[in-house]
Every structure is written in structure tokens, then in C-alpha cells.
Amino acid sequence: MNKTLSFLLIVVAALLFIATQSIFFVGQAQHGLVLQFGEPQLPVRTAGLNFKIPLIQNVVLLEKRILSFDIPKTLGLSSDLKPFEIDNYSCWRIVDPIAFVKTMRTEDVATERLKNIVYSQLRAAIGGETLKDVVDTKRTTIMAQVLARSNAQVKEYGLEIMDVRIKRTDLPNRQAIFQRMNADREKMANMYRAEGESASRDIRSLAEKTRDVILAEAQKTSTIMRGEADAAAMRIFADAIVTSPGFYEFTKSLELYKKSFSANSRVILSTDDPLLQFFAR
Numbered sequence: 001m002n003k004t005l006s007f008l009l010i011v012v013a014a015l016l017f018i019a020t021q022s023i024f025f026v027g028q029a030q031h032g033l034v035l036q037f038g039e040p041q042l043p044v045r046t047a048g049l050n051f052k053i054p055l056i057q058n059v060v061l062l063e064k065r066i067l068s069f070d071i072p073k074t075l076g077l078s079s080d081l082k083p084f085e086i087d088n089y090s091c092w093r094i095v096d097p098i099a100f101v102k103t104m105r106t107e108d109v110a111t112e113r114l115k116n117i118v119y120s121q122l123r124a125a126i127g128g129e130t131l132k133d134v135v136d137t138k139r140t141t142i143m144a145q146v147l148a149r150s151n152a153q154v155k156e157y158g159l160e161i162m163d164v165r166i167k168r169t170d171l172p173n174r175q176a177i178f179q180r181m182n183a184d185r186e187k188m189a190n191m192y193r194a195e196g197e198s199a200s201r202d203i204r205s206l207a208e209k210t211r212d213v214i215l216a217e218a219q220k221t222s223t224i225m226r227g228e229a230d231a232a233a234m235r236i237f238a239d240a241i242v243t244s245p246g247f248y249e250f251t252k253s254l255e256l257y258k259k260s261f262s263a264n265s266r267v268i269l270s271t272d273d274p275l276l277q278f279f280a281r
Contacts, residue, residue, distance in 0.1 A: 031062040031097040091162040099158030
């Protein structure tokens, strides 16, 4: 009796084990894929209870719903060499469970792979446009381009990217940009200032050279004119002496009186002194 009960218990336990290993449940929002010795077989077509061969087959359950991921804010460079920070998100789903399991295996691996693909395509697309186009006029076109190119890359993984969106575009480190702009303007100001000082030195040098030439010419002309005037005066003076020696003597005596006799001055001379000859007349 005890042996029979033990046998029945063993049989029931074995049946329960086989049942638990043979039955699996697939939800409405899940892909079910049966693996046989690690190789994916046909995906489960119906949701609910399904069966598999115990110990030989196992089941992988994958999300059928749309999944999403965010790419943290990263630094980019537009075609006009303006840096900016951009963060975006993407929505994706599994469309071919067999290809997905063969290539990606898990959703975490797929997410990391998708991040790299979308990010590289986004940077390539933005790098060909100006910052104004990225922010304003061509954002929709850029997103469509990134979506198409990314889907072309992930098709072999059994994935489909549903949407790619830029959440925010911003300038990186505004303080650093302001300082760099200040430095650039200061550099330009110094350059213009140096050019102005150089031009000022050239103008001043030319003006001084012109001044020296004019002064030299004026000095030359003045010397010539003074020499000619002195020569003319000497000729006139000589002619005057020859023509009227008495008048010359008289004028020279007057000059001597003017220099010798000042106010309250006393001069003692003899009456026959030549200096007083004109006083005696």
C-alpha cells in the first residue's frame, strides 16, 4: 500500500513537472518565441496558454508594445561651426522576434545599440546644417532623414524605429561662450588698434618729413634772401659812404650818442674831443 502511494505521488509529481515545463503564457502585449537548444523557432502566433517540449525547448518573451529611450544631452557642431547641446528621444518596437533574438538577444542590448545608431545619424544630419536651420526651418526634415537612415540600419535586427524627436537644443556653457565672444572682440579691437597706431605712425612720420623738407626749403630761401638783402644793404651803404662821407660820419656819431648818453649819465671829455665835434657847431 505504501509502495503504491509512493509510486502515485512520484507519477503526479512527474506529471506536474512536465506540465509546468510544457505550458507557458504569452500576454497580449508580448511576443513569444520558442527556442530549441538555443536556436529560435517559429514565434508564437496566439496569446494565452501555449505548449512546448519540456527540457528541449524554452521560451523568450519580448515586448510587443512601443518602447522608448532618451539620449542624454550631448555636444554637437553645426556646419557653420557653432557648438550646441541637444537631447532627444526615440520610440521603437520589435517587428521580427527571430531576427531580434539572433542579433540583439535582449532589450537592454537593443536599446544601447539603437542609442548609438540614432545619435550618430543625428550628429551627421545636424553637422550638414547651420544652427539656425536646426533650430528653426529644417528640424522636421532633419528628423525624417535621421529616422529613415536609422531604420535602414536596424532593419536587420528585427527592429523598427517609430519616431525620433529633438526635445531641446541649447547653447553649451553660456558663460564660456560669452567669454570667448569677449576674447574674440578684444582680439579684433587690439588688431584694429594696432593697425590704427601703425597708420598713425606712418602719417606722423610722413608729416614730420614733409615739415622738415618745408622748413629746410624755407631756411634755404630765407638765407638766400637775407644774404641778398645784406649784400644790397652793403652796396647801398658803400655808395652812401662814397657819395656823402660827412653824412655817414654824422649818422654814426648819432648812434654813438644814443648808446653812450643815457638818462642821468655823466661823461667828462675835453672840448676838442672828436666825439663832441657836432655839439660845437
